[in-house]
Amino acid sequence: MRGLGLVSRFSTDAKQFPEAKQKFIPRSGTYPKGFSAGGSCCGIKKNGKPDLAVLFSDRPTTTTAVFTTNQFCAAPVQFDRQVIQGARQSGTQAVRAVVVNSGCANAVTGKQGLVDAQSMAAAGDALVARVDGKSTVGGNTLVMSTGVIGQALPVDKIAKGVEAMEIGQEHDMWMRAAIAHMTTDTFPKLLSREFELSGGQRVRMAGITKGAGMIHPNMATLLGTVCTDTAVSQEMLDRALAHSVARSFNAISIDGDMSTNDTIAVIANGAAANARIEAEGPEYVAFREALTEFMAELAGLVVRDGEGATKFITVEVAGAKSFADAKQVASTIATSSLVKTAFYGQDANWGRILCAVGYAGVPLETTKVNMAMYPGDGSAPLVLVQRGEPQLPLDEERASEILKQEDVLVRVELGLGDESARMYTCDLSHDYVSINADYRS
Amino acid sequence: MRGLGLVSRFSTDAKQFPEAKQKFIPRSGTYPKGFSAGGSCCGIKKNGKPDLAVLFSDRPTTTTAVFTTNQFCAAPVQFDRQVIQGARQSGTQAVRAVVVNSGCANAVTGKQGLVDAQSMAAAGDALVARVDGKSTVGGNTLVMSTGVIGQALPVDKIAKGVEAMEIGQEHDMWMRAAIAHMTTDTFPKLLSREFELSGGQRVRMAGITKGAGMIHPNMATLLGTVCTDTAVSQEMLDRALAHSVARSFNAISIDGDMSTNDTIAVIANGAAANARIEAEGPEYVAFREALTEFMAELAGLVVRDGEGATKFITVEVAGAKSFADAKQVASTIATSSLVKTAFYGQDANWGRILCAVGYAGVPLETTKVNMAMYPGDGSAPLVLVQRGEPQLPLDEERASEILKQEDVLVRVELGLGDESARMYTCDLSHDYVSINADYRS
The missing domain is CATH 3.10.20.340 (ArgJ beta chain, C-terminal domain)
Structure with missing residues (x-):
């Protein structure tokens, strides 16, 4: 799943990040089956730093998300709500990819912002079609943007960047994706874990988040995606996310401000081939608690990087x-x-x-x-x-x-x-x- | 109304306060008739700075107040609620004095705190009886405390201080009272104004406040008293305070914390001999708007002294x-x-x-x-x-x-x-x- 185009190389060496944060940066991981990741520098950030990430599932997923309640919600949030809604109502459409850019939040950008979010998603859909080797019905891509607000999204750079994106299942590729999420973050926030469901079936989760600042810092802030290979129904995934978000990303606060772009998504592709979780019961509770613990740890990384935080x-x-x-x-x-x-x-x-x-x-x-x-x-x-x-x-x-x-x-x-x-x-x-x-x- | 005992002298020269705040310190004033004020150093503050103030009316007053809604409200707040309630229910009891100390908040002090607040008020009641030359039914004194919490109030020092307190109607005596209110405040907050009611009758208001900090800073914080010689009924005074507090002291915020001791009182003694305001109408509206403007300006002084504030x-x-x-x-x-x-x-x-x-x-x-x-x-x-x-x-x-x-x-x-x-x-x-x-x- 490599070599889809040109790649801008950058270092994933943990040593480039602050000494005090070294212990929070993983050197290896156990990643969920069927997922790939990648990150690159597509030129949004003037300093040339990594600013584009892709998370990719090789098969259809069950996906859910929670979004900012800010009424000035950014274009990607408005767009993703439609994608999630579309996947629920359609029998054939499913989320396959998340395209994330840093450097520009595509927030307070009016109608053009929504058009730009659509173009960004179209780049993700094209990637899915290319990897699959066949066309799709579309609606396969969530988009997330973070960075400066009130500026138009450089859609061409993003489209070219997605086209050229190298993705893979190795730890280093996940690190690339995590690094490309960063704005004022001082270190990449990546976590992966293997959990046991109550029946002994092992499932995996990997998560990337960014926040820096005061968790909800400069408007365009808190993004998080958890990928898991658990097989779980839409309804039970929704419930598990509501429970875990209240105890993780909605239980952190640095300064209380709520960004226009805040988005937390959970993407489950069922590649672990566990007995699909479709109702309350021990399997569901085990999954919910695993997700809650995982997300609390992931959200904790954002607090660890609170702007100026010492404790x-x-x-x-x-x-x-x-x-x-x-x-x-x-x-x-x-x-x-x-x-x-x-x-x-x-x-x-x-x-x-x-x-x-x-x-x-x-x-x-x-x-x-x-x-x-x-x-x-x-x-x-x-x-x-x-x-x-x-x-x-x-x-x-x-x-x-x-x-x-x-x-x-x-x-x-x-x-x-x-x-x-x-x-x-x-x-x-x-x-x-x-x-x-x-x-x- | 001088010479009730020993007096601890201190300077009221504005020059001792920061250069940037000079413009907010009055050098003279037009004070409401029938009110006196005073301040002294009674030894609560270890550094010997002014820490005791008295505001005094030579006749019965109509008095109202709003208090903190913090459930850990301090003993003076609990006590004052009873005094205000008592004056409303009694035909003979009326507020005549406010005794204020800085340096100790008498907050989170349990049952002893309430006993101490009562003793502090008794000292005020005794002052009233001495000045009047006859005994009263009691319940004539509001008490306010600000400063360190969790420490017992040094009641003996306060009682001796009130007994020795020199009070007077001159600007300098009001300044003494204002200075004695200060905790982390960098300048005394005193304001006086003459207003015209709609019938042309002139009335006066004087107010003292303290807050420093973030307006509701270190637990024991926001205190304010407005004295006016307007004649106004209890009900109309209550309404006017509710209106004006929402647009002044409840419209300032430095850090959003709400202290255990916050108290704003308005004391009206009717010495201006205006036609008593007893119903809605142009006289009431003129009074309400005058009070609102006055209190907004007074509350503004607290913001001017917000801890570290530059704007x-x-x-x-x-x-x-x-x-x-x-x-x-x-x-x-x-x-x-x-x-x-x-x-x-x-x-x-x-x-x-x-x-x-x-x-x-x-x-x-x-x-x-x-x-x-x-x-x-x-x-x-x-x-x-x-x-x-x-x-x-x-x-x-x-x-x-x-x-x-x-x-x-x-x-x-x-x-x-x-x-x-x-x-x-x-x-x-x-x-x-x-x-x-x-x-x-």
Whole structure:
């Protein structure tokens, strides 16, 4: 599946990325059957860096996606909604490819933007037809764009780039695709895992995401695609995605802004030949939990690359009456600039966290609230608040030890029920301000 | 009304405050009749700075207040709610004094906190009895506290301080009270104005506020008291406050956090002897609009002192179907870290603003949205978006001229109706991070 045209070569060596992020860059992987990937430099980015990626399935897929709810949603989002809808209604049309470009978001580009998204998808459809050696009914390609907004998409460069794209199943080809997703990201975000379904059948997932910034940073931001060789029905895939997105990509926050381009897609091609998952049951639950865990880890990579981030903070709220309540409180804590700045300052500011709990809008019994801080190294937690009362004087020495670590978990117990939720965020640093004050210039 | 005891002297010279804030510090004032003020150093702050203020009416007042909705509301808030309620239900009890301390918020202090708030109020009630020369039924004092949370209030220091407090009607005495409100504020926030009611009757208002930080900064934050000599009924005062707070103190945002202690009170003593405002009508409307304008200006002083703020940004959303819709969109723009950081970077990032409009949760017709930026010097605006389309290429030179100014207004027109709302905010700077990362230490 190589040699479809000219290829622009670039290095996939992990050493070109920051030292501190090396541990998050995989050197090998176990990839889902029937999928290929590739990345190249097609000339969208003025600096000549990789800006075009393709993910490809050798057979029809069951595909689902969630999109930004921003009303100024970008052309690719509008277009992909139609593709997904078309595949559901058609017996013959199915997603086979995802074409992704960085450098230009094709957002706030009016009607021409939609025409350009169609042309970009047509390039993907042509690739499918070429690889298959026969024409298709079309509608086989999802498109994703990220980068500068308000600029027209250079469609010709993308079409030529897709035509010349080299794709393959090797780890290096997936790395090429991941690198071509990057905008202000400081490292490529690629993950692959093999999971066991409850019947012992092994299935695989590979995911690429990009976000950099504050997770939803500069308009055109959060993109993610998970490819799996699991055989699963449309309905069960939809349900699994809804469940897992709420606990992964919708559970991360850097600054709370929601981009015009945010898209998370899951593409399942059934190449693992497991007994197709078509109903609730142990196989479905195993798949759903595997997907949730995988996507939470994938989304975590975006937080690790939060603009200026120095810490990975997990906010866990337990003892809520509902998942929605728990999430609401966790989200309020995780998006508080004061809380995030305190973490940057390595300040165990229980007051700011308690304050955020208090204005989250979820009814509380304040005298039942407990709060503790858990260090990433697994050593003993530090209790901050018990039954609504601060545990003073604070053990500043222990607090300082915990807050020096890169990973910190804050656990808040509401004492009202059995539901819990997690949010993943990072601290708010001087570098966040620097990066975002100077982005356009 | 002087010489009730020992007085700790301190300078009220404006020159001790930052050069850039000089223009916001009044050198004289026209104060409401029948009110006195004072401030002193009672020893709560370890650095010996002013930390105790009293506002005093020589006659019974009609008083109303709005409080934080944070469920971890501080003891003074819980106590004041009872005082306000008591005055409404009683024919004889009325608010006569406000005792304010800085340095300790009396927040998250449990049952003892409420006892301490009562003791603080008792000191105010005793002052009233002493000045009147006769005992009262009590319940005459509102208390407000701001500063560090989780620490017991030093009630003895406050009681002695109130006993020794010198109060007076002169500008300098109001300045003393304003200075004693300060925590991380860099300048005292005092305002006084004379207004004309529709019948030609002149009334006066004086207000003191504090906020510093991000308006709702470090837990114990936003306090404000407006004293007026207008004669107005309880019901009409309540209505006027609800209207004006929505357009002033609830229309400012620095970081969106809501403190445990936030309190805004309006105290009307009727000393102007105007025909008492008891119903809707031109007199009420004149009063309401005067109060709204006054409180918007007072709240603006808090934004001027936003932690690390370099700009005063007014976000105006017009053409909405309702005030609530307009406010929701304005608030979403004004609380976006990306938008605020762009202003700090003097970047005309219309994309981030448009993005915030898109996720505000108010239904839009995106092709009707206009956006422009107005400089504070009154010169021509710069159109950024027309009918949902960015006006590219952006006039970077003009954008740069506008964004160099301290005051900038962003106007967004939704094209859906006739309602509008404003939010007042500041930029998000490196200093914001520095101040808040290091607050407790």
